[in-house]
Structures are given as structure tokens and as C-alpha cells.
Amino acid sequence: MSLRSITMAAAVATAFVPISGAMAQDKTEIQWWHAMSGRLGDLLQQQVEQFNESQDEYEVVATYKGTYSETLNAGIAGFRAGEQPHIMQVYEVGTATMMAAKGAIKPVYQLMEEANEPFDPNAYLAAVAGYYTTTDGEMLSLPYNSSTPVLYINQQALEEAGVDPDTKPETWPEVEELLVELKENGVECPFTTAWQSWIHLENLSSYHNQPFATEENGFAGVDTELVFNGELQNKHIAMLADWADRGLFTYGGRGSDAGPLFRSGECALYTESSAGYAGVKAEAEFPFSVSSLPYWPDVEGAPYNTIIGGASLWVMSGHDDAEYVGVAKLLSFLSSPEIQAQWHQDTGYLPITNAAYELTKESGFYEENPGTDIAIIQMTGKEPTPNSKGLRLGSFDQIRAVINEELEMVWQGDKDPSAGLDEAISRGNQLLRRFEQSVE
Amino acid sequence: MEKRVSFNNRALPYLLLFPQLAVTAVFFFWPAGQALYQSFLRPDPFGLSARFVGLENFRYILTDPLYLQSFATTAIFTSLVTFVAMAVALFLAAMADQVIKGSGVYRTLIVWPYAVAPAVAGVMWMFMLQPSIGVIAFYMKQLGITWNPLLDGQDAMLLVVLASAWKQVSYNFLFFLAGMQAVPRSLIEAAAIDGAGRWRRFWTIIFPLLSPTTFFLLVINIVYAFFETFGVIHTMTSGGPGRATTTLVYKVYADGFVGQDLGSSAAQSVILMVVVSVLTVIQFRYIERRVHY
Known part of the structure; x- marks a missing residue:
């Protein structure tokens, strides 16, 4: 030129x-x-x-x-x-x-x-x-x-442990049976989870129509108080703590930090957001299935809907x-x-x-794409109740951080499950009061 | 005899001081004043309204047992980082001081980590030591060493101390090395002729003569551990597990930017400012007396 x-x-x-x-x-x-x-x-x-x-x-x-x-x-x-x-x-x-x-x-x-x-x-x-x-x-x-949270299952891990790869445990007791079987057959890490507060406390509560906080989970007013230390939540957290103790549950960190544990094939079962699907599909070099979030069969009417x-x-x-x-x-x-x-x-x-x-x-x-409609069915299967409409809490991000901190101490065995939940509630309530003051 | 510089023009000294004063005013006095002012308010996140609450924010944090706990965490963290960063740097400087060939290469390599941003340093150490993806963690597991900073508070503390100290070693190294090279060779030679071994020469001659440098670095490292390690903690542990690595600075961030509680966050900043000022005054009053210039 x-x-x-x-x-x-x-x-x-x-x-x-x-x-x-x-x-x-x-x-x-x-x-x-x-x-x-x-x-x-x-x-x-x-x-x-x-x-x-x-x-x-x-x-x-x-x-x-x-x-x-x-x-x-x-x-x-x-x-x-x-x-x-x-x-x-x-x-x-x-x-x-x-x-x-x-x-x-x-x-x-x-x-x-x-x-x-x-x-x-x-x-x-x-x-x-x-x-x-x-x-x-x-x-x-x-x-x-x-x-909304769902359960991901590594089918190859199940098969290698001599379990039917199409097994989809529906309830937590069924999950436990499966985890024990996997552990006995050489799976190092049978279970891990992302977003522990969101899945194992917030969604656990709505899924069983239990309140997470008063005032319709905060929808009805900022004078709400946390109440996630009911019988169900205590039982659930105690179960996870027991799993952690027996090596059935490996804690993989806050947020979705546990993702690599499942996607690399190390952990067999994984509770994570339905939006994690794309990531699992892209990275996992094994066949996997998606199943609805397990529930407790002894709770009347359960499962209700999960929240977003x-x-x-x-x-x-x-x-x-x-x-x-x-x-x-x-x-x-x-x-x-x-x-x-x-x-x-x-x-x-x-x-x-x-x-x-x-x-x-x-x-x-x-x-x-089997499994991609699980989330929506799980969310829309039942009419939302005041306990399963959602959560509306001030300083919620920080409350989640508090819950993370307390649960980590529970998984480590430094704290009793009930003491951890009680402490999370009293610290969380303090944050809610601070928030209430700031918006009044 | 001291040499005095005199200015004929009366305005010139002020003019020369002005840039530094302006920087101090804009980046220290103004924000510090803002923090002080905010610490008496209870604003909503968007700044739509703010209520004057007097000392309520201070009462709130000072009666919080977890806040007092993060004081202890900070004390442990700061002591460890300062000690490790200075001890390793001193060792490396003593070694580098004796290198004859290729000393420039050694020095350059040791200085490199200083250029790494704290957050990047944190991520890099995570790649080595995170239990599920870390390379070193993988081999530790093979060797049967229990290592889980995700759940074990002491492991997590070790992790953040390691990464924070590593970053600061370079800086300390530079100063220690410069200090060592300023030690008169004649003194060392005289001691050697008197039969003092290498170890003895170091502790009785070089180390005491380094005391101004050591003191300066002590102050700098404590301030570093207090304020500048946020990025490392944020990327590696987010203050956890539990609250094992929640230092004062991390709590300021968590309350202010995660919790949107600016009043409490400002009050904590003010307390932090006071703590560091007091520490610095103590250091200058009591430790400096033992320093020989």
C-alpha cells in the first residue's frame, strides 16, 4: 500500500x-x-x-x-x-x-x-x-x-462401588444408606455440598414448611427473628455433622468452592444449585444424573417447594x-x-x-437433557406457603457468613450442632436488629 | 558538624512541602476525618438518611465478644507474620551478603515477590495448598499428613501467615542486605582476627549494628500485617474457618462491605487507627531506646 x-x-x-x-x-x-x-x-x-x-x-x-x-x-x-x-x-x-x-x-x-x-x-x-x-x-x-438446589450423582462412582448407577435416593435416610455403601466400597468422599446455608438450612426449612425466620421469613416486616433451630434443622445438621465425623461428608468450602470435588470425580454425591448444571456438564468426565433435593419423610406433607x-x-x-x-x-x-x-x-x-x-x-x-426439568418441578410442584415463599432478611449476606462460620465449627467437631445453630441465631438476630435500626 | 541548609525565599520551603502535605491531607486526614464522623452515625446503605447515635456504634462493637476475639486473632497473626517475614529475610540477607558470584541474580529473584499483589499471592498459595486442588496438598495427603485449612483453624492461620510473610520477605531482605553492607569490613575483620567465629561475629557485631534497620522494619511489618494483608485473607480463607483468620481489618471489610453496616465499620476503623498509633508510640518510646544509630 x-x-x-x-x-x-x-x-x-x-x-x-x-x-x-x-x-x-x-x-x-x-x-x-x-x-x-x-x-x-x-x-x-x-x-x-x-x-x-x-x-x-x-x-x-x-x-x-x-x-x-x-x-x-x-x-x-x-x-x-x-x-x-x-x-x-x-x-x-x-x-x-x-x-x-x-x-x-x-x-x-x-x-x-x-x-x-x-x-x-x-x-x-x-x-x-x-x-x-x-x-x-x-x-x-x-x-x-x-x-434452586438439586442433587447431582456421579453414576460412574456408583457403578464402581457396585451400586445401581440409576439409584436416585429420595429421602435423607436413603441418602445415608447409599453413602455408607459407597464408603464401604472404597469411595473416599461419598458426599459434599455447595452453599451450605442456602441448601441445608434455608431450603431445608422451606422444603419442609418450617419457618427460617419469624414474620413470614421477613416478608411481613423488618422486626423478624431467626428461628432455624427447630427440631428438623437440628436433626439435619446433626446428621451432616455425624456424616462429617464418619467420613461420609467432606466439607469443600464456602459458596460453591466444593464444585471441583464433584466435577473431578472425587466426591460421588453433591448438592448444588441447578445452575451448576452447565459447569458439571462441561467438566465432568463421567456420566452423572440429576435428582431432586432429598427430604425428610417423617415431616407431614413434605416435600413442599424449594426456594430460589x-x-x-x-x-x-x-x-x-x-x-x-x-x-x-x-x-x-x-x-x-x-x-x-x-x-x-x-x-x-x-x-x-x-x-x-x-x-x-x-x-x-x-x-x-434428562434432569434439567427437576428444578422447576421441585419449585412449582406445590403452592408456596408463607414458609416457602422465600426469605427477606436484612444483612443477609453477613448472616450467611455467620452461619458458615458456625457450621464450620460444627463440621470440625468443635461445637455441638444445636450450640452452633443457637449461636448462629443469636449473632444473626443482632445483625437483623442493626439493620432494623438503620432503615427505621 | 551539622550542615544547615537555609532558604532565602520564605515561600520555597512551603512550596516544597506542599505535595507531601497535600497527599497526606487527601489520603489520610480527609478519610480519617470521614471515618471519625461516620462512626457517630447509623446510616442506611444508600446514604439516604443517617441518624446521629453518639457512641452507640462503639458500644455495640466493644461489647461484642467476637470483636474482642478478633483482637486476639490479629495479635497472633501480626506477631507471626512479623517474626517469620523478618527472620527469613535476615537469614537470606546474611547468606546473600556472602555470595560472591552472581549476587545480582539472587537479589533480583528474592525481591520479586514484593511486586506480587496480595490477592494474587493468596491465589497462588491456594493453588499449592488448597486441599482439593493444591499441588503440595496432594503430596501431603499421599504422605499421610493431615492438612485441612478449610476446617482446621490452625492450618488456615498457618496458610495466611505463610502467604503474607512470603510477600514481605523481599522488602525486609532489601533493607537487611543494605544494612549489612554498611557494616564496616574492618570491624568484622578485626573480630575474625581475634578468633570470633562466623556465628559469633553475626550476633555480636552485625546484628547489633543492624538494630536501626531491624527497628524500622519492625514498625513497617506490624503496620503491613495489620492493614495490607486483607487481600491475602480475602482470597484464601475469607476470615474462616469459623472465625480463625478474621483479623480486625477483615472485620472492617465484612461489616462495611458485606453487611453494609457503615456505622459499625467506621467505628472499627477508628479503633484500628488508635491501636496502630498507640503501638507506634510504644515502639518509638520504649524500643527505640535500645537502638543504636
């Missing part, structure tokens, strides 16, 4: 820059801060690009802000500095914090109303939307990525009405059956609307 043609090309390029710049300015920009990294982040970005291409009025800019906790902090810092995004993805444990921040958020039902955007709260799965809806039925944030984890989209206050119209359009777009069904099938998160569920059923996805 001659110098001249380079100069020409540069001149042409510069001539076009102002035009495309002006075009970008014509579009209303919508900021979306999220916490989805890796493959989930890519899928989110695809949704954004699809939306941006579907119309030419709005330009959505999605920005990854770190973990859920970091994203929430970034949003809070942004709000304090007057630079909050339009949409913020907040994990379910931050729900009470967001709800209490009345001046900082714009409730989704209100946003849709003001923007004249068609919006039917009943289109959403009750078990999912209920988590983000007030007791008066007003939806405050839009469910985005929701999952994951995050929802909160709209922040302090922006122009014209921008909010775009936000409303984006939320409608994200709730559309095609987008939701795709998201559900790609990630293992629940479809948030009934239509997306139906669409996935029709496509034959569940037959091709």
Missing part, C-alpha cells in the same frame, strides 16, 4: 467518525451493571446485543462489576456519588437491602405502568416472582437468573423518563419467551415465565 492510499484511507476513516459518533448520541444509553462472568457473562452480552439490534432508539451498555457483593457495593457507591446505573443485578440475599432503600429504587411494577409497557405479573412463575414481590402483590424487581437463589434486576431511581421507557422495553425483551427459554436451556437457571417453560417443553429439550 502506498503512502498516498494510506493517507486517503485515513482521511476517509476520519470523515466517518463524526457521523457514527453523532449516531451513537442519538440513541439513549442505558447502563446495566451485572455480576455474570465467564460463559454467563457472554450469554448476557448476547442478549444485550440482540436487544440493541432489535431497535435503534436505545443502546444498552452492560458492564461486569465483579461478584454479586461487589456489584451491589458498586451500585451503592454509584448511587451515593449520583452516578448509579439504570439497572443493577442484585443477588437474592440483597433483596431486603434494596427494598428498604425506597428512595434509591424504582419498583418494576411502577416503571412498567409509567412507561405504558404491557406487563402481566401473573406471566411469571409464582415461586420465582414471589421472592421479589411485596405482600400486596407489587413486583419490585424483575427476576433474571434464578436457580440467584439474582434479579433492580431499576435505580434518578434517571429521565425517556430513559425509563427504554429500561421498560429491555425488561419486556428479557422476559420474552424466546429469550427466557434460551437462557434457561443455556445456563440451567429456571425459566422465569410460564411461557418460556412451555416453550422449552415443546422443543423437546427436557427429553434430550
Whole structure:
């Protein structure tokens, strides 16, 4: 290429820059801060690009802000500095914090109303939307990525231990029998779990229609108190402590840190979020099955429904009405059956609307990928009760940290299960009172 | 005789001091003042409202047995990190001081870890020592050594101390080595002629002459262990298992940024500031007297 043609090309390029710049300015920009990294982040970005291409009025800019906790902090810092995004993805444990921040958020039902955007709260799965809806039925944030805990089973490990690989234990006593058998037949680590508080206390409670906290698990007021030291929870934690002592249960760390233990084939059974499916499928070099979360058969009416984890989209206050119209359009777009069904099938998160569920059923996805519908059946099988609607607690992330700390001492054998639970409750209640004071 | 520099222009000294003063004001006095102010408030996370609560935040944390427990954890952690980082650095410096060939290479290699960010150092040590993925942990298991920092508090403490101290060894090494090279050769030679062995020469001549360096590093390392080890703890143990590695700084983070309880977090920062100031004053008043410059 001659110098001249380079100069020409540069001149042409510069001539076009102002035009495309002006075009970008014509579009209303919508900021979306999220916490989805890796493959989930890519899928989110695809949704954004699809939306941006579907119309030419709005330009959505999605920005990854770190973990859920970091994203929430970034949003809070942004709000304090007057630079909050339009949409913020907040994990379910931050729900009470967001709800209490009345001046900082714009409730989704209100946003849709003001923007004249068609919006039917009943289109959403009750078990999912209920988590983000007030007791008066007003939806405050839009469910985005929701999952629920299920049981993953390494079928190869079962087979090698001489157990039928299709075994799917339904109750905890059945699980124990299986674990003992596996251990006797040479499996080093029969069981591990992710998210111990979420699965073995929060979901355990809702699954058996037991309260986790008073005031309908915090839905009815901030003067809620933790009560997860009932007979059932004590029995369950004592069982896990006993398993840890007998080498049936290997503790793999907080959050989903135990994941590698299962995906590498070291542990045979693993309780984890249904959204862990994609990761297990990608990494596991053995056949595995997905089964519903085990329950205690001696509890009347059990199993009830499990509750969700994951995050929802909160709209922040302090922006122009014209921008909010775009936000409303984006939320409608994200709730559309095609987008939701795709998201559900790609990630293992629940479809948030009934239509997306139906669409996935029709496509034959569940037959091709056995186990992917376990989560949704488990969540929607029964009408949610006040104990199984969800949890709405202030400082919840920190309460979970407290529960982690106390449970670790129980697994280590430093503390009795009941003492651990009692201590977690009294420390957690202190945090709840601090939160209550701050929002009054 | 002391040499005095005099300025003809009266404004010049202030001008020269200004950048440092400005940095101190913006990065220390202003945030410290904010922390003090916030510690008397009970704000909601979004800063929509804040209530003046007087000393309530201080009462809340000082009556919390777990807060007092994290004082003990911090004391143990800080002593261990300071001791290990300084002892290892002293040893390495003493060795490097005697190297004749290729000393530059040794020095460069030993200084490297200082450039590693705390969080990265934490992750790196995790790759070696995490029970389910760690390389070293794998071999320890083969040898039948019980090692589980996920559940055993002492193992976890050992892990964070190791990673934190490792990072600081480089810094200490540089200062110790420089200090050793400043020791007059004639003194060491005279001692050698008098028949003092290597060990004796080190402890009776070199080490006492290093005392200003040692003292300086003691202060620096304590401050490091108090404040800058957050990244290591956060990436490796998140303060656990139980509360085994929850130091004061980690608790400030957990309460402020996980719990969104900024009032309590600010009060803890103020207490931390006071503790470090007191420690530094004690060091200068009592330990410095034994230092020979």
C-alpha cells in the first residue's frame, strides 16, 4: 500500500467518525451493571446485543462489576456519588437491602405502568416472582437468573462401588444408606455440598414448611427473628455433622468452592444449585444424573417447594423518563419467551415465565437433557406457603457468613450442632436488629 | 558538624512541602476525618438518611465478644507474620551478603515477590495448598499428613501467615542486605582476627549494628500485617474457618462491605487507627531506646 492510499484511507476513516459518533448520541444509553462472568457473562452480552439490534432508539451498555457483593457495593457507591446505573443485578440475599432503600429504587411494577409497557405479573412463575414481590402483590424487581438446589450423582462412582448407577435416593435416610455403601466400597468422599446455608438450612426449612425466620421469613416486616433451630434443622445438621465425623461428608468450602470435588470425580454425591448444571456438564468426565433435593419423610406433607437463589434486576431511581421507557422495553425483551427459554436451556437457571417453560417443553429439550426439568418441578410442584415463599432478611449476606462460620465449627467437631445453630441465631438476630435500626 | 541548609525565599520551603502535605491531607486526614464522623452515625446503605447515635456504634462493637476475639486473632497473626517475614529475610540477607558470584541474580529473584499483589499471592498459595486442588496438598495427603485449612483453624492461620510473610520477605531482605553492607569490613575483620567465629561475629557485631534497620522494619511489618494483608485473607480463607483468620481489618471489610453496616465499620476503623498509633508510640518510646544509630 502506498503512502498516498494510506493517507486517503485515513482521511476517509476520519470523515466517518463524526457521523457514527453523532449516531451513537442519538440513541439513549442505558447502563446495566451485572455480576455474570465467564460463559454467563457472554450469554448476557448476547442478549444485550440482540436487544440493541432489535431497535435503534436505545443502546444498552452492560458492564461486569465483579461478584454479586461487589456489584451491589458498586451500585451503592454509584448511587451515593449520583452516578448509579439504570439497572443493577442484585443477588437474592440483597433483596431486603434494596427494598428498604425506597428512595434509591424504582419498583418494576411502577416503571412498567409509567412507561405504558404491557406487563402481566401473573406471566411469571409464582415461586420465582414471589421472592421479589411485596405482600400486596407489587413486583419490585424483575427476576433474571434464578436457580434452586438439586442433587447431582456421579453414576460412574456408583457403578464402581457396585451400586445401581440409576439409584436416585429420595429421602435423607436413603441418602445415608447409599453413602455408607459407597464408603464401604472404597469411595473416599461419598458426599459434599455447595452453599451450605442456602441448601441445608434455608431450603431445608422451606422444603419442609418450617419457618427460617419469624414474620413470614421477613416478608411481613423488618422486626423478624431467626428461628432455624427447630427440631428438623437440628436433626439435619446433626446428621451432616455425624456424616462429617464418619467420613461420609467432606466439607469443600464456602459458596460453591466444593464444585471441583464433584466435577473431578472425587466426591460421588453433591448438592448444588441447578445452575451448576452447565459447569458439571462441561467438566465432568463421567456420566452423572440429576435428582431432586432429598427430604425428610417423617415431616407431614413434605416435600413442599424449594426456594430460589440467584439474582434479579433492580431499576435505580434518578434517571429521565425517556430513559425509563427504554429500561421498560429491555425488561419486556428479557422476559420474552424466546429469550427466557434460551437462557434457561443455556445456563440451567429456571425459566422465569410460564411461557418460556412451555416453550422449552415443546422443543423437546427436557427429553434430550434428562434432569434439567427437576428444578422447576421441585419449585412449582406445590403452592408456596408463607414458609416457602422465600426469605427477606436484612444483612443477609453477613448472616450467611455467620452461619458458615458456625457450621464450620460444627463440621470440625468443635461445637455441638444445636450450640452452633443457637449461636448462629443469636449473632444473626443482632445483625437483623442493626439493620432494623438503620432503615427505621 | 551539622550542615544547615537555609532558604532565602520564605515561600520555597512551603512550596516544597506542599505535595507531601497535600497527599497526606487527601489520603489520610480527609478519610480519617470521614471515618471519625461516620462512626457517630447509623446510616442506611444508600446514604439516604443517617441518624446521629453518639457512641452507640462503639458500644455495640466493644461489647461484642467476637470483636474482642478478633483482637486476639490479629495479635497472633501480626506477631507471626512479623517474626517469620523478618527472620527469613535476615537469614537470606546474611547468606546473600556472602555470595560472591552472581549476587545480582539472587537479589533480583528474592525481591520479586514484593511486586506480587496480595490477592494474587493468596491465589497462588491456594493453588499449592488448597486441599482439593493444591499441588503440595496432594503430596501431603499421599504422605499421610493431615492438612485441612478449610476446617482446621490452625492450618488456615498457618496458610495466611505463610502467604503474607512470603510477600514481605523481599522488602525486609532489601533493607537487611543494605544494612549489612554498611557494616564496616574492618570491624568484622578485626573480630575474625581475634578468633570470633562466623556465628559469633553475626550476633555480636552485625546484628547489633543492624538494630536501626531491624527497628524500622519492625514498625513497617506490624503496620503491613495489620492493614495490607486483607487481600491475602480475602482470597484464601475469607476470615474462616469459623472465625480463625478474621483479623480486625477483615472485620472492617465484612461489616462495611458485606453487611453494609457503615456505622459499625467506621467505628472499627477508628479503633484500628488508635491501636496502630498507640503501638507506634510504644515502639518509638520504649524500643527505640535500645537502638543504636
